[in-house]
Amino acid sequence: MNKRRIGTESEIQAGKFLSDAGYNILENNFYSRFGEIDIIAVKEQFICFIEVKYRKTKTHGDAESAISMLKMKKICRTAEYYLYLNRKYDKYQMRFDVVAINGNDITLYENAFPFVSFN
Secondary structure (H helix, E strand, C coil): CCHHHHHHHHHHHHHHHHHHCCCEEEEEEEEECCEEEEEEEEECCEEEEEEEEEECCCCCCCHHHCCCHHHHHHHHHHHHHHHHHCHHHCCCEEEEEEEEEECCEEEEECCCCCCCCCC
């Protein structure tokens, strides 16, 4: 199975997991010139920008530790752009979550990392 297909299947699995956990999914795979966000969702007073990471095994580390500082910066910049385009979410607090899928185990990390700017 190729990486793109595995990624798509992981994001579908994560979306179902998040929906079951009370998240209202707004977007899947939001792309901009700044980067890409796997899932954008609302939960309570938060607009959540969610990165999905999958690892079949922990041979090369676990999924949750696979997000680099550069990736965080790109997600944050893309989140800013999304909010610029969608002013109706201005009243929400911004949060960055991670859904880590390690084999068959799914873990949600709410507020997994803070806002990181390119400055």
